[in-house]
Amino acid sequence: MDKKQLKQKAKAIDPIVRIGKAGLNESVLKEIIQQLKSHKLIKIKLLKSCLDSQNRKEMAKEIVKQSEAELVLFQGGVIALYKK
Secondary structure (H helix, E strand, O other), rough: OOOHHHHHHHHHHOOEEOOOOOOOHHHHHHHHHHHHHOOEEEEEOOOOOOOOOHHHHHHHHHHHHHHOEEEEEEOEEEEEEEEO
């Protein structure tokens, strides 16, 4: 599946994981990894209480690094990840 198809699929699904004011911690990462194993393609919502727009990119990079998944979509406060 190419990246364009993955983006289209990602836009059609609802966020499975939401990251709020507690931020990115170990339990959230475990949940992301578990959801990737189950669904392969997931959407994550970064809530406004989470952090400001500059740090969203850093958080997205950290999630990709820790989960060993491919970043499909990063738009506003939404991240879509795909893991083969």
